[in-house]
Amino acid sequence: MKRxxxxxxxxxxxxxxxxxxSSNYPLDTVEININDKASLQRxxxxxxxxxxxxxxxxxxxxxxxxxDLGLTEQEVTxxxxxxxxxxxxxxxxxxxxxxxxxxxxxxxxxxxxxxxxRGPEWLHTYLRTFYLDPSRPTGVNNLVFKDxxxxxxxxxxxxxxxxxxKDSDTSSTKLELAVAGTLSPSEYEKMLDDLVxxxxxxxxxxxxxxxxxxxWVLFYIAxxxxxxxxxxxxxxxxxx
Numbered sequence: 001m002k003r004x005x006x007x008x009x010x011x012x013x014x015x016x017x018x019x020x021x022s023s024n025y026p027l028d029t030v031e032i033n034i035n036d037k038a039s040l041q042r043x044x045x046x047x048x049x050x051x052x053x054x055x056x057x058x059x060x061x062x063x064x065x066x067x068d069l070g071l072t073e074q075e076v077t078x079x080x081x082x083x084x085x086x087x088x089x090x091x092x093x094x095x096x097x098x099x100x101x102x103x104x105x106x107x108x109x110x111x112x113x114x115x116x117x118r119g120p121e122w123l124h125t126y127l128r129t130f131y132l133d134p135s136r137p138t139g140v141n142n143l144v145f146k147d148x149x150x151x152x153x154x155x156x157x158x159x160x161x162x163x164x165x166k167d168s169d170t171s172s173t174k175l176e177l178a179v180a181g182t183l184s185p186s187e188y189e190k191m192l193d194d195l196v197x198x199x200x201x202x203x204x205x206x207x208x209x210x211x212x213x214x215x216w217v218l219f220y221i222a223x224x225x226x227x228x229x230x231x232x233x234x235x236x237x238x239x240x
Contacts, residue, residue: 025143025173027121028128030193034201034208037070043198044069046191048080050153051111057091059112060202068205105137106149116203120196127154127192131161131175143173157183157191 034040044065047057066076066087073087083093097107115123126144130152133141138151152158159181164174183191201207 025125025129027119027144028124030120030124030196032120032197032200034197035211036197039194039197040069040201041071042191043194043196043201044080046195047198047202048082052083052091052093054093054095054108054153055111056093057112057202058110060091060205061088062091063088064205065202068201068208108150111199111202113203115196115200120200123199124192124196127195128158128189129161129175130155130158131163132178143175154188155181157181158188 062076062081066073101107129143130140140152142148159177160179161175162178164176
């Protein structure tokens with residue numbers, strides 16, 4: 001009994017710490033459609049160009065991505081492979097952990113499962129809410145992840161934002177565009193939709209097959225229930 005009580009207290013304490021570390025900034029609404037191959041292809045291009053230089057995705061292989069996204073191996077090799085020349089390699093990076101920790105203060109995490117652990121809504125909001133903060137080593141901060149060590153790598157596309165006003169309630173904080181990027185705000189939102197869509201797919205590639213097989217599995221269960229019902233009637237007809 002004492003052991004169970006201790007485990008319960010530890011669980012409650014750890015949960016409280018997680019909530020204490022999280023922001024109360026309202027998260028964006030995101031529509032995920034991993035069957036949209038055009039969106040996944042655009043998201044993959046952004047991921048390879050802006051994310052894969054620091055973050056790995058070691059649980060995803062280029063060959064699997066080519067198969068699922070409707071790309072040929074040559075297209076992937078020519079346009080999306082910058083860290084290796086072997087199509088069956090996982091998405092690793094050349095940067096060493098000790099170097100990245102020295103530069104950023106922390107090793108950039110692998111992004112294979114970040115959409116499953118954080119959620120697409122969190123990812124979308126995080127990538128949208130960087131703002132200028134001269135007090136930080138990277139010159140930026142984030143409304144969702146306060147004091148983040150990550151630089152705003154998408155600034156050429158979004159531009160630079162700054163705090164328009166800051167209320168004591170973080171959820172009321174607003175941002176305004178100080179320096180425009182190459183994309184308009186609506187275009188940047190669309191780009192984030194594609195990037196988050198791709199990262200959601202990357203977190204569970206088997207979901208594509210699972211969703212295709214789902215209706216057939218339900219049909220089989222319904223058919224089996226009908227057969228089982230008539231078998232039950234036949235076996236129990238002398239009793240009921």
